[in-house]
Amino acid sequence: MKLNTLYIIFKSTVVVIIVIILVFLQISCLSKSENKKIKENKDLYDTLLLYNFKETRKSDINFSKLSEYFGLKCKKIDILNTPC
Numbered sequence: 001m002k003l004n005t006l007y008i009i010f011k012s013t014v015v016v017i018i019v020i021i022l023v024f025l026q027i028s029c030l031s032k033s034e035n036k037k038i039k040e041n042k043d044l045y046d047t048l049l050l051y052n053f054k055e056t057r058k059s060d061i062n063f064s065k066l067s068e069y070f071g072l073k074c075k076k077i078d079i080l081n082t083p084c
Contacts, residue, residue: 046072053078 047067051060067074 044073045075047074049074049076050079051076053080 047063049060049064049067051057064074064076
């Protein structure tokens with residue numbers, strides 16, 4: 001009876017250790033892939049502002065300033081100087 005109980009405790013301990021190892025391996029793989037994605041996409045912007053340089057409106061300036069205030073990277077593109 002005692003031997004059977006010890007066997008069950010040992011078996012459950014081994015299973016818990018294996019699960020913990022697998023979780024840590026999965027976490028390390030995810031963090032490496034996330035770091036790789038961040039390095040690959042480091043030049044992406046959060047917001048995009050298409051504007052006409054000749055007719056710049058207050059709303060264009062406000063959008064740019066608000067996005068920068070909230071910590072977003074704003075890409076400004078003048079539609080008159082962009083090739084089709």
